[in-house]
Amino acid sequence: MKFTSQMTRRRALGLATASLIISAGLITPTTSLGAAAGGTRAIPSGGTTSIQTRPLGVDGLQQPELRPGGREEEEGDGEAGQFTRPRPGFKNGKFPKKPLDAPVVASSAVAGSNADVQASVNGLTHRDQRLANGGNQFSLEPPDQALCVGNGFVVEAVNSVLRVRSSANATALSGVQDLNTFFGYPPAINRTTGVIGPQVIDPVCLYDPDNQRFMVVLTTLGSLPNGDFTGKNTIDLAVSNTGNPLGTWTIYHVPAQNDGADGTPDHGCTVDGVVHGPCFQDYPHIGQDANGVYVSTNEYDLFGPNFSAAQIFAFSKAQLAGHPASVNLTLIENLAVDGSPGFTVWPANSPAGEYSSERNGTEYALSTIAGDGSETGNPTGTARRLGIWAITNTASLDTATPDLGITSRLTNSQTYVFPPKSDQKPGNIPLGECINDTTMPTPFGPGCWQAFFVPEDEPAHDEVESTPDSLDSRMQQTWYVNGTLWGSSGTAVRVDGELKAGIAWFAVSPKINGAGKIEGRVTKQGYIALANNNLTMPAIAFTPAGKGAIAFSVLGETNFPSAGYVRIDESGSVGPIHVAAAGLGPADGFTSYKAFVGDPPRTRWGDYGAAVTDGGNIWLASEYIGQTCTLAEYFPSPNLANFGSCGGTRTSLANWYTRLTKLSQ
Template structure:
């Protein structure tokens, strides 16, 4: 979920920040079988109408009140009730924290001969100025990417765009997601009315039916931005093979409090009194029969994390874009007695689906995180959760009867990663807050552009967030389930953020239980630098790549990748696009966060295969400028049209050939 903040009006400029709410190879024996269960609750969801990707006017440089959304929600819940005690007989967690693995540094390739296309994708400037500027400033750019039929669809919080899969050239303007889904603008700058909060976009191309699918979680709000409690999983499916035509929308109620046909999952506002649930961090996968959106369910207003949920749709029904579609909820996922957390459904190249048990969709998860969701107080683990949704062909019937089975299997160690360092360079937003001498229309000191009351002038270059060790994107090809996660690593004696990758051979036994072992695994690290937000994808012939961000003493935040083969051979690190300056966004500074900065970065990247090519999307920094350029009050904060006043993130889209 995005990092958001509350703003109050400044007379001279109409902008002052008042408060902030911080949103988010070895073969080993298999252990801990989970029981097979059936999914419950199939509902018919009526069409919410049609839409299309249509770019509107672009906003103007400078600051407009409000810049930041006035309400938000902490991404991590406390979830104390879910905590298992380490060392107990039934606990899958270590007795004490495991040490970070010692890892050799990868080499850095001198050239990128397999890069066929590399272009800037969506940027913070694109996001903020879309829809005539009726948008908030958001961090981070959660990354959605899908490719097929000659088109690339990229989405971030809270815009999307279509490009050519041949050249990477833009085929549409920048479309804000609020109006794409038929909602009011994120903020109406004429009236001050605030629209729904759309978060965490995901995207998938269905090669079997030639359809693009984009999904989000939407938090519905009152005109002042306060949450109503209602939230929906919103799904848009292209009516044809081109994303430039019409799309059909379906709004799936997801508050799971017993209203609008949802089950009652017992969420509360205070640990006791009933309240709505909230579906965070949606992710998407598919097999031959279905499209699956996984979420992490929290109390919207209360303290608790519940468990992972799966919203399952028939591929064929979505492709037909009828007056209604069915959705089947696979509820409250657990493994070995612990709540499922970020249970990521796999994607596959066309035809590379499991036919077991009348169709099976595989998923992966880790069991560490920061401990608040999984109940693992050590924030370390050496086991993976492997999952299967079975009988997926039943999604094409009026009465789907899905099964869910899970178990833990032993793996290499993964550990909650440290924050990332970044190469030193100009940070004009931070320098502006520190400045007391520049002459501005409001008096001496650049800080006056943002604040009525003088802040402390103690801002420094920030350390971008490395998230945690949750599973990132997963891929199923040639009978192997691949995944990757963040981890702490010791490389040349230094603690850094690195990547753990895993290859599992899953299957379903005669009793319908999942089996599987980690067949190959490894780490990726770079001395003096950090690697974050991995995303893995494979072509049908077993050629793969892992995309990530690179940052540290030697690199500004950059877009990187490695090639990986189905035999587990990993190549050197390639820098697809070198960063031009440090991350310089509002979420990393004390003055905007009441002294509790958390420099939001990524939350997730993306990688997909399209025939014999792989497309990747990663966050990086594609601009730099000085304080003098930034503080030009004719176009304050724009640095010649390369950024906005409050953030400078970019995304990079890279196409790899064979």
């Protein structure tokens, strides 16, 4: 359904287009891509900033609630062949000739207690995000979670907001800071003038233990006052000037449209598959070694239909720590592995001192080659190969002329398969029930639905509880510890005869040979599944002592969306499933319903979670549902007073929460 703007009436959404912020074995031949072809350029400082929070806005509907003309991210939508770029040819053994069956997996046990939990608190919520900066924000889902810990602090970010906590007990040390303001931009929307600011998406966070610096990175899309995109987009990086994130930060805005403008290379992106246009850096993720900080992205046409390849933006850690007037940025362009474009090449994070010194410094990364096939060219949505990557000569990042190498290869792994959508335990869905209601009195006539839609857009009143998205089988967070590279991804599993979403995890032993090319194999791997339930959005982290954890969401026939985890050690031993915070109700956000997003809806459920270590304890961030309410509580008054807030536990358009959990080593 299209959204038509009626700013003076009851259209809470009031848009032309809805914006879903979304967003052991044989080795195949090595591909070495040589030096970083994108070159190095100086990025001037964009000034300084600090966390200056404003009071939250007020409950109730404000027009518009969804960003007009926003970027609807393509990733993981389950429609193979979505992009029109030329497909790489098949190579024997790289992609399956036909889809592989989902692995049959035994159900894990569920732990009866959580003795290793030192603290567990609600993190940022949709309500925090929407009402930040005095309410000058849009409704967004799902949460994209950033987390970093060090020097006594926890920095968490979700979508377009940030907050600082104490790592001692998870107590909040700041209010909720909107990221538009933090990065020096106008607000997402000025509720007084209606002017729309740049769109900030996909935050990630890193703590540099060697220099005691916090970093927050995201993609920003420039826009006109009406919300239309200008074509310019940047990788924005904020670095704390000290080890205290409550102090001053320095900002760097890296032009990233890669269309030849603003010092960027020209990657041939289009506006329609033919006419030249800007590229767009999606799904940024961050890692580090002794010498550098590495931000990987997936590059698409901003306005057109094509996917390019993964890119890596590399910075000197030492240079960033000094917050100079300009920093060097080295771009590693258009990554490929065995003839396929790289997709979600996730650079590894490491605890202090757990870095590879090979080839004058090496940063490792992992990827998969399945997804839905749109980006990788694999039409089956299934695979049993992993991509292993290495950026070499990283010590050169501290010189005036960095000379990085990149090498990649595929290695055999267990099977992973595009996961199904996740069912969830039945419960109250007041937003869905509101759309279906045709009798409750409102100022506009009978029917709760009239709070959102004008009569000519009356919905079908047939909404049902949703099946949250399980994303796809891309690699999620990776860690390099004690010479082993760890990663995890989503996969379909068959558990107790049912097809469910589960988790595949991998341990890889990588090294660089005498010719400077990467070698390695999967040394340990396994699956995690739970009968009658789904496990989604895994995030893995390890301490130097070889103790780890994998965070995820748990949802299904017997669980509302909950925050779960397992413990794992360097031997590959995986413990039972723990529920750190049990969900209280179903997901009930606007992406769940046809009336808002079309048919079929795609309930957006986290594009990524987070897991980090401060060298001892492990911190986890997962999405869950931390509230529930009835339609009567959602719509307590015919005059729409306190509409949708359910006593201050949610907003009218979404009810997602995040959960932060601290585990002992």
